[in-house]
Amino acid sequence: MISLVLVLAAWPMAAQTLQGVVDLHAHAAPDSTPRSIDYLNLVRLAKKHGYRGLVLKNHYEPTASWAATARQEVPGIEVFGGIALNRTVGGVNAAAVERMTRVDGGWGKVVWMPTYDSEHHVKGGGEKRPYVSVSKNGNLLPEVLEVLDLIAKHKLVLATGHSSPAEVLLLIGEARRRGVASVIVTHPFNKQVGMKVEQLKQAVRMGAMVEFVANGVLGNLKESEFSQYAGWMKAAGFEAAVLTSDFGQKGNPLHPDGMLQVFEGLKRAGVTAAQLEMMAKRNPARLMGLEGK
Numbered sequence: 478m479i480s481l482v483l484v485l486a487a488w489p490m491a492a493q494t495l496q497g498v499v500d501l502h503a504h505a506a507p508d509s510t511p512r513s514i515d516y517l518n519l520v521r522l523a524k525k526h527g528y529r530g531l532v533l534k535n536h537y538e539p540t541a542s543w544a545a546t547a548r549q550e551v552p553g554i555e556v557f558g559g560i561a562l563n564r565t566v567g568g569v570n571a572a573a574v575e576r577m578t579r580v581d582g583g584w585g586k587v588v589w590m591p592t593y594d595s596e597h598h599v600k601g602g603g604e605k606r607p608y609v610s611v612s613k614n615g616n617l618l619p620e621v622l623e624v625l626d627l628i629a630k631h632k633l634v635l636a637t638g639h640s641s642p643a644e645v646l647l648l649i650g651e652a653r654r655r656g657v658a659s660v661i662v663t664h665p666f667n668k669q670v671g672m673k674v675e676q677l678k679q680a681v682r683m684g685a686m687v688e689f690v691a692n693g694v695l696g697n698l699k700e701s702e703f704s705q706y707a708g709w710m711k712a713a714g715f716e717a718a719v720l721t722s723d724f725g726q727k728g729n730p731l732h733p734d735g736m737l738q739v740f741e742g743l744k745r746a747g748v749t750a751a752q753l754e755m756m757a758k759r760n761p762a763r764l765m766g767l768e769g770k
Contacts, residue, residue: 493740493750495733496527499555499761501587501661502690503531503732504725510536511727519725519732520547520556526733529762530555536592537565539577541585548582555767559587561638562624563594568609571623578631586765588628589663590621590638590648597641598669612644617651629656634764636661636688639669642676649683659764660685661719666709667693667700674712681717686764689756690723691739697728703739707746710756719764720756 500523505516514522516533523531533540533547533556540558547556558577560566566573568591577585591609592598599608611621625648628635635652637645637660645662652660662680665672665687672680677687692698694706710718720739724732740753762768 493737493744493753494527495736497754497758497762498523498526498528498736499758499765499767500528500531500722500732500736501719501761501764502534502688502721502723504534504723508535508537512725513727513729514725514731516540516543517547517550520551520554522731522733524551524554528554528733529758530557530765530767531732532557532559532587532765534559534561534587534589536561537563539566539573539580539585541577541580541582544584545580545582548584555765557584557586557765559585559589559634559636561589561592562609563591564607564609568594569611569618569620569624571620571627574624574627574633578627578633585633587634587636588624589636590640592638592663592669595639597644598639601669601671611640612647615643615647617647621648622651622655625652625655625657628652629658632658632766634659634661636663637670638663642670642672645670645672646676646679646683649680649685653684661764662687664688664690664693664723666705674709677709677713681713685717686760687713687718689718689720691721691735692723692726692729694742695735695739696724696726696730698726703742703746707743707748710748710752715752715755716760718756719760720753721761
């Protein structure tokens, strides 16, 4: 009788699996920043855990070629790459985005506006170094408009990077006007961005999805509590939220282990299993065009 009770008590935790997860924000080696695992072994690990797919991210170089190689080496999982428009690729550089779309297989799908080199990130951190701007005097720069047109043309996903809250809203509005179908607000409550709840709601009303990163509530980059995340997710609406890992840092859990821990933390904070399935599986699959496949 005792063993049966123990089995039943453990069932809710066991029932929440990683089968079908699509992680849109996964860091891996080789990188100029220390990483916990290389991208091929990450893809193998993700497949072992039942992931449907993942997006390989690097802040300083494109990863479309990684995705193409990973698909050859580890068939049976959807792997995508992208480009972050930091100084190492020429900033907001339409030529770099166009070239990414031509890499074998066409698996470069996500374009992040500047992250660590963004004007908002650099100035907000009190750093004295060159940065990449996306706006001036409340208007998006011409090179940003050119990139938005490319994103629309090639049916890519726009991620807003470490832009300021005001810039995030400018990007969403202009992207939608220019025909960009998929926009993700990059970890809006992390200190690199710093959005308020009302700005978050406005972003959703404008048609954007909102990213919540697991490393924001777990590991050595933690900034928030599970209860805060649960409240923000509810404010955004679970149908507009995506849960990603943003793992890969030395000292943090590997991506699948961290995601399972975050699932359990969010459930304790009142997020249901069905809502987790929506944010970690169905919503990101839809963004990456995997519905019906």
